Amino acid sequence: MVKTDFGPPKYLDMMSDLCKRNYGKWKYHEVLDTGTLVHVAENGEKLYTVRSATPRLMHIDTLRAFCDLADKYCDGFFRFTSRHSIEFLLEDETNIEPLKADLHAMGYSPGGVGNTISNMLHTQGWIHCHTPAIDASGIVKAVMDEVFDYYSEAKLPARLRLSLACCLNMCGAVHCSDVAIVGIHRVPPKVLDEKVAKMCEIPNVVAACPTRAIRPEPSKKSVVINDEKCMYCGNCYTMCPAIPIFDPKNDGAAIFVGGKVSDARHPAMFSKLAVPYIPNEPPKWPTVVKTVRLLIDVYAKDAKQGERYGEWINRIGWERFFKVTGLPFTDKHIDDYIFSVPTFRSTATFKW
Numbered sequence: 540m541v542k543t544d545f546g547p548p549k550y551l552d553m554m555s556d557l558c559k560r561n562y563g564k565w566k567y568h569e570v571l572d573t574g575t576l577v578h579v580a581e582n583g584e585k586l587y588t589v590r591s592a593t594p595r596l597m598h599i600d601t602l603r604a605f606c607d608l609a610d611k612y613c614d615g616f617f618r619f620t621s622r623h624s625i626e627f628l629l630e631d632e633t634n635i636e637p638l639k640a641d642l643h644a645m646g647y648s649p650g651g652v653g654n655t656i657s658n659m660l661h662t663q664g665w666i667h668c669h670t671p672a673i674d675a676s677g678i679v680k681a682v683m684d685e686v687f688d689y690y691s692e693a694k695l696p697a698r699l700r701l702s703l704a705c706c707l708n709m710c711g712a713v714h715c716s717d718v719a720i721v722g723i724h725r726v727p728p729k730v731l732d733e734k735v736a737k738m739c740e741i742p743n744v745v746a747a748c749p750t751r752a753i754r755p756e757p758s759k760k761s762v763v764i765n766d767e768k769c770m771y772c773g774n775c776y777t778m779c780p781a782i783p784i785f786d787p788k789n790d791g792a793a794i795f796v797g798g799k800v801s802d803a804r805h806p807a808m809f810s811k812l813a814v815p816y817i818p819n820e821p822p823k824w825p826t827v828v829k830t831v832r833l834l835i836d837v838y839a840k841d842a843k844q845g846e847r848y849g850e851w852i853n854r855i856g857w858e859r860f861f862k863v864t865g866l867p868f869t870d871k872h873i874d875d876y877i878f879s880v881p882t883f884r885s886t887a888t889f890k891w
């Protein structure tokens with residue numbers, strides 16, 4: 540077989556012998572504590588997992604330190620979860636506590652297993668991407684510092700998944716997380732005519748707009764945006780750097796609640812709007828942090844054991860949700876987007 544660097548390597552190549560031997564033959568798993576799981580195979584073999592949150596954007600020295608820990612305790616095998624937690628996969632139970640001690644010494648705290656908050660899934664933010672309305676890593680750090688007790692102690696009614704996407708393009712699973720922050724632009728992009736003429740392919744810019752809000756303006760060799768049709772998605776800015784969408788005064792965060800991916804007990808659910816707008820408040824985003832804490836505290840107190848966030852809201856009703864959280868219900872909560880009707884009768888898995 541010809542070896543190339545296209546595509547991911549075959550998944551089996553990256554697994555330990557124990558995992559390969561028991562692939563598809565796991566009998567059950569148990570949560571040992573908030574940082575540790577054990578998977579038991581049909582033949583009785585056990586695989587221990589130690590999970591810790593990471594900041595997602597990591598220095599190469601940190602990654603090398605993780606590799607050294609994996610070499611020391613688990614034959615070099617670890618993985619990253621879709622929520623940017625690191626999971627060390629151990630065969631020897633006696634290595635669990637020494638590994639945890641080494642992680643603590645590095646400043647990492649095992650947690651996020653069971654009825655806890657796991658690491659907060661997030662996007663690139665101001666560090667990496669071109670269309671963010673809010674930062675990602677900065678807000679996530681501030682939020683996780685505030686809710687650390689829910690990460691390290693299993694005191695929630697069920698698992699709770701947090702996420703953040705820094706714009707509507709939403710690389711961050713906001714639609715299917717229990718509590719989610721999404722960055723929103725609230726004004727149309729500005730067209731810098733002189734630069735558009737020099738830098739951009741006008742047919743591509745026009746074609747990039749999902750709402751057909753852009754038309755060519757041949758007299759200026761530029762484009763014109765119909766503000767009424769614009770939904771502030773930033774797609775045109777992706778095509779053309781001369782149509783910036785940033786606006787420090789108007790950009791900010793919205794908070795959604797009640798989404799989940801799991802099909803357990805109830806089909807997967809889309810999240811819905813709880814807070815329409817909170818302004819950007821770097822570097823600590825106090826209002827976002829306070830609101831997320833409030834949303835989690837109320838759920839922790841009011842939900843029944845085993846009930847996910849969306850299931851809890853469905854049981855008590857949205858009217859009561861706004862009452863118990865004390866959040867204002869505004870006209871912004873009413874979804875009047877012209878294409879939203881087909882989504883009313885749908886879940887993440889079915890439409891009817």
Ligand code: SF4
Nearest residue numbers: 663668671705706710
């Ligand atoms: S959510 Fe938007 S701004 Fe954030 S990384 Fe994705 S595309 Fe970029």
Ligand code: SF4
Nearest residue numbers: 748769770772773775
């Ligand atoms: S921001 Fe989105 S909707 Fe608005 S003009 Fe650009 S591409 Fe169209």
